[in-house]
Amino acid sequence: MKTNTETKVKYRTKVDAGKKLISSQPVWRWPLLINTIALVGIIAALIGHGWLDILSWLCLGASVAVIFYAYYLAPYEK
Amino acid sequence: MAISRNTMKVWHATHKWSSLICTVFLLMLCITGLPLIFHAEIDELSLPEFIEVQSEKQASLAVIELLARAEKPDWPLIFLFWDESKPMISAVLGTSVSAGESDVLIAPFDSRTGERLAAPAKNEGVMAFILDLHASMLMGLPGTLFLGFMGFIFFISIISGVVVYAPYIKRLSFATVRQNKDKNIKRLDTHNMVGIITVAWVSVVTISGIILTLVTPLTAIWQNGELAKIKAQYQNIAPLKKYVSPDIVLANVLKKVPDANIAFMSWPGSPYATPYHYTVGWKGNTPLTEHLLKVALIDASTGEISSMRETPWYLDMINISVPLHFGDYGGLPLKIIWTILNIMAIVTLWTGLLLWLKKHKKVRVGNTQEIPKNALIEIEGLR
Structure with a gap:
């Protein structure tokens, strides 16, 4: 077993020198947030109707919106 | 980490x-799954226009049974099932009570008037084909x-x-x-x-x-477990010559559970009943219970409810999986x-x-x- 630091170093050495490392960013923060919201959306319409239906559309629609934004709108600097 | x-x-x-192993199959499932999300809307296109009837009258199930059996005199009636959104009851007849899907006739009726409908049966048409492709x-x-x-x-x-x-x-x-x-x-x-x-x-x-995909094995567990136990109690009793009217069965269930949203009624001797019982299944009418099925066994000689147990957890799991899979809720x-x-x-x-x-x-x-x-x-x- 190699230690975590060793793994990190290996990965780092393979990355282009010019590319900025964003290793300090928590990897799971956004995926966890988006997927938790999606799960709330999936469950909402199951346990009730009316406003809970609307909540489910908003929560699951958010995932679609993020994908759309990331693919078409997000600025990308080379 | x-x-x-x-x-x-x-x-x-x-x-x-x-x-690599599953991608081809998953692509097939995703593509055939697309139209299935809208199965209700697409099914509706092929349904007859339902005449608005003021009262929520219930047609006689005995009459529906007679009319359905007249179409195939030698075939027994296996079960009736109620449409979820339309006032429609379909009768399922088979070459035998345990007939497979290919040996059955599905005859739809208006649930208020008992009139035979010219609607295509649930096991025919493009959507049934796509579902069959998707599921098997x-x-x-x-x-x-x-x-x-x-x-x-x-x-x-x-x-x-x-x-x-x-x-x-x-x-x-x-x-x-x-x-x-x-x-x-x-x-x-x-x-x-x-x-x-x-x-x-x-x-x-x-x-x-x-x-x-585990519906059949899990249902078999129920048939061989709870249902077989009840069947075993009747081992020494002579087979019934005549069954009580299905209308009495329905009335007794609705007396006990007034807000039941009846889903199906299985005839005595069919795989989901016993030779001595009808089985009636229904869903609740609140958001929490509308996907869950409850089942009662009704004595086929008296029409009294003889067993109404909690649905086993694995059958609840199946019923809750349907909306979660198709997104139609x-x-x-x-x-x-x-x-x-x-x-x-x-x-x-x-x-x-x-x-x-x-x-x-x-x-x-x-x-x-x-x-x-x-x-x-x-x-x-x-x-």
Whole structure:
């Protein structure tokens, strides 16, 4: 077993020198947030109707919106 | 997270191989699943216009039984089932009470007037064909169980995909899609971005789909367990010559459970009943209970309810999996979002497949030198 630091170093050495490392960013923060919201959306319409239906559309629609934004709108600097 | 480089290699291999095994089947499931999200709307196109009847009158089930049996005099009636949204009851007759799907006649009736409807039966038409394709590849139970296994392999692919996402994203900010000249870079970013955002939804649809492939075995557990136990109590009793009217059965169930949303009534001797009982199944009418099925056995000689137990957990699990798989439980907007997410799953599958194909091709022709160094590192995850 190699230690975590060793793994990190290996990965780092393979990355282009010019590319900025964003290793300090928590990897799971956004995926966890988006997927938790999606799960709330999936469950909402199951346990009730009316406003809970609307909540489910908003929560699951958010995932679609993020994908759309990331693919078409997000600025990308080379 | 301390995952060693070697362990990560194993995860990469797991992701690659599990995906390769199931991708073709998953693409088929996603594509045939698209129209199934709108099955209610599409089914409606082929239904007759229902005349508005003021009263919520219930047609006589005995009359429906007579009319249905007149169509196939030698065939026994197996069960009746109620349509969820339309005032319609369909009678299912078979060459025998345990006839398979190909040996049955499904006759729809107006549930208020008892009039025979000219609607196409539920087991005919384009949608029934697509459902059959989706659920079993037209190969019956073996096909269904095989697809369930593919769903399981896909779930392994999802989990390993999440694991290998971590080292990938360490070098990038969340949801970056690099507009690189090398199409594989953009493809990899798209695959990872769409995959990680939709992972919860894809997992829910996958798990509920796997559960639905187990309907037949799980129902068999119920038949051989609870139902067989009740049947055993009647071992020494002579078979019934005459059954009580189904109308009395229905009335007794509705007396006991006034808000029952009747789903089906199985005739004595059929696989879901006993030779001495009718079985009636119904759903509740609140959001929490509308997907869950309750079942009672009704004595076929007296019409009295003889057993009304809690539905076993595994049957509840099946019933809750239906809406979670098809997304038909939150109105039209939810169906549209379900459709988009389904297309997103196709995008993830397709980009994943292309990434593998392109890498494979490049290695095969031996021109790895020409790939930018950056690309090699990115695609390394696919090795």
